[in-house]
Amino acid sequence: MLCNICNKNKATVHLTEIIDDQMKELHLCEECARHKSAAMESQFGLSDLLAGMAQSGKPSTDKEVTLARCPNCGLTFADFKKIGRLGCGDCYSAFRKYLVPLLKRIHGSSQHLGKSPQKVTRVMKKKIDIHDLRVKLQRAVEQEAFEEAAKLRDAIKELEKKQSQENQA
Amino acid sequence: MIINDLLNHTSEWLRSTGPNSDIVMSSRIRLARNLDKLPFPHWASKKQSENALQMIEGVCSRVDFLKSSTVFKLADLDNVDKQFLVERHLMSPDFAQKSDNRAVIIDNEEILSIMINEEDHIRMQVMQSGFNLFEAWNIINKIDDYLAKELNFAFLADWGYLTACPTNTGTGMRGSVMLHLPALVMTTQINRVLAAISKLSFTTRGLYGEGTKATGNFFQVSNQVSLGHGENDIIENINSLIKQIIEQETQARQTMLSRERAVLEDRISRSLGILKSAHIITSQETIELLSMVRLGSDLGIIKDLDRCTINELFITTQPAHLQKLENNKLSSSERDVKRAELIRNKLTKQ
Numbered sequence: 001m002l003c004n005i006c007n008k009n010k011a012t013v014h015l016t017e018i019i020d021d022q023m024k025e026l027h028l029c030e031e032c033a034r035h036k037s038a039a040m041e042s043q044f045g046l047s048d049l050l051a052g053m054a055q056s057g058k059p060s061t062d063k064e065v066t067l068a069r070c071p072n073c074g075l076t077f078a079d080f081k082k083i084g085r086l087g088c089g090d091c092y093s094a095f096r097k098y099l100v101p102l103l104k105r106i107h108g109s110s111q112h113l114g115k116s117p118q119k120v121t122r123v124m125k126k127k128i129d130i131h132d133l134r135v136k137l138q139r140a141v142e143q144e145a146f147e148e149a150a151k152l153r154d155a156i157k158e159l160e161k162k163q164s165q166e167n168q169a
Numbered sequence: 170m171i172i173n174d175l176l177n178h179t180s181e182w183l184r185s186t187g188p189n190s191d192i193v194m195s196s197r198i199r200l201a202r203n204l205d206k207l208p209f210p211h212w213a214s215k216k217q218s219e220n221a222l223q224m225i226e227g228v229c230s231r232v233d234f235l236k237s238s239t240v241f242k243l244a245d246l247d248n249v250d251k252q253f254l255v256e257r258h259l260m261s262p263d264f265a266q267k268s269d270n271r272a273v274i275i276d277n278e279e280i281l282s283i284m285i286n287e288e289d290h291i292r293m294q295v296m297q298s299g300f301n302l303f304e305a306w307n308i309i310n311k312i313d314d315y316l317a318k319e320l321n322f323a324f325l326a327d328w329g330y331l332t333a334c335p336t337n338t339g340t341g342m343r344g345s346v347m348l349h350l351p352a353l354v355m356t357t358q359i360n361r362v363l364a365a366i367s368k369l370s371f372t373t374r375g376l377y378g379e380g381t382k383a384t385g386n387f388f389q390v391s392n393q394v395s396l397g398h399g400e401n402d403i404i405e406n407i408n409s410l411i412k413q414i415i416e417q418e419t420q421a422r423q424t425m426l427s428r429e430r431a432v433l434e435d436r437i438s439r440s441l442g443i444l445k446s447a448h449i450i451t452s453q454e455t456i457e458l459l460s461m462v463r464l465g466s467d468l469g470i471i472k473d474l475d476r477c478t479i480n481e482l483f484i485t486t487q488p489a490h491l492q493k494l495e496n497n498k499l500s501s502s503e504r505d506v507k508r509a510e511l512i513r514n515k516l517t518k519q
């Protein structure tokens with residue numbers, strides 16, 4: 001049998017490759033096999049270890065993972081695989097679904113329970129306040145307590161106005 | 170403050186004033202923080218790194234708490250200066266490798282250091298003498314609050330502080346305790362202890378952190394997990410582990426005292442003898458012998474030598490410290506002579 005790649009030398013190495021769930025048999029000569037194995041090694045270097053852990057969950061297509069790119073800093077998931085470091089804070093949102101299993105593996109959890117910056121705490125608290133008021137408003141409308149509902153509506157508007165002003169500042 | 174002022178100063182964490190100072194050299198908390206939207210240092214352009222440096226430096230200069238600190242730009246320091254700061258545990262060995270747009274802010278007491286543009290935009294640490302992680306946390310927590318008032322940190326409600334490496338995400342906190350465990354090493358129990366530590370998802374490192382070997386029977390134990398637990402929880406966990414290690418070291422020391430007192434006294438006294446009389450000594454040998462002398466002082470076998478003096482010698486006998494003291498570049502063999510001289514002077518003066 002001749003080598004599948006060069007079609008010149010006798011095939012002495014027999015490989016089974018699985019790409020996208022498709023099994024493919026390859027029969028190669030020694031030289032072509034060496035090239036092929038070097039290419040494979042460069043694909044799966046040590047730095048892949050971290051990122052590789054991320055893919056142990058549900059199998060996503062390789063292309064989708066590699067092409068994912070952070071809109072803020074331009075780092076691709078393939079870059080992350082190579083260097084083991086993310087590019088900016090926004091990468092965490094851009095690669096969220098690949099990072100969840102990774103964070104769980106490293107930390108045994110993917111839920112932050114520590115402190116948060118005061119600014120963020122205030123914003124989060126306001127969001128919760130507005131949410132509470134909306135629930136109350138809904139209830140007031142259902143009970144046809146329109147006077148109460150009007151007050152709640154004004155309070156929500158006021159809070160939202162403040163929040164957008166603060167965001168602009 | 171200029172860098173040479175540090176030469177005649179004893180770092181707060183070496184004073185041996187904190188709890189359990191016999192076994193615990195120091196406690197340290199470090200926090201990793203990044204600026205929102207700005208690429209992390211390894212991925213940032215020159216201009217972006219410059220921006221980050223200016224922003225952080227600017228805010229730090231306005232914080233009251235940091236009034237008595239000094240900014241050292243790495244580009245202004247030579248290699249000996251950088252190594253000098255590494256030896257004092259004020260910056261990481263990796264940080265000293267490059268200079269572009271990197272700076273470190275150090276307070277006069279050497280309790281606090283803030284590295285700018287390390288792996289993350291901000292790596293700040295607070296060091297305390299002895300077993301005192303909570304005090305370190307209280308201090309660094311306040312500084313973090315001050316900085317967060319003026320800087321927007323990269324943060325997500327469910328994932329916490331976002332860091333270049335996902336191993337630091339969450340609290341961005343690492344608590345480390347530097348332990349001196351000569352008796353566990355001598356009674357060959359240390360491997361069992363180290364194995365137990367790693368099973369509990371803590372790590373052990375050497376005297377100078379990541380990638381350094383344990384020398385002089387010093388082991389730095391720190392948490393590995395930073396997400397899924399609050400800061401206080403993480404510290405409680407380290408504390409309960411450290412308490413157990415302290416207990417085991419204390420027991421091992423007592424066992425050796427009662428079963429092999431003469432052997433122990435001999436080894437400790439010989440170590441002191443070599444340090445007091447050697448004319449050529451390497452830094453490795455110095456650390457090993459000082460470790461024995463420190464143990465001797467803890468056990469009352471050596472009476473006229475205080476622990477702070479011994480702690481200081483671990484640092485001042487390092488290569489960059491010797492060169493700063495001599496104000497001259499020294500070859501390795503020249504250093505071995507100067508080191509022996511320095512130790513003889515210190516120990517016979519006592």
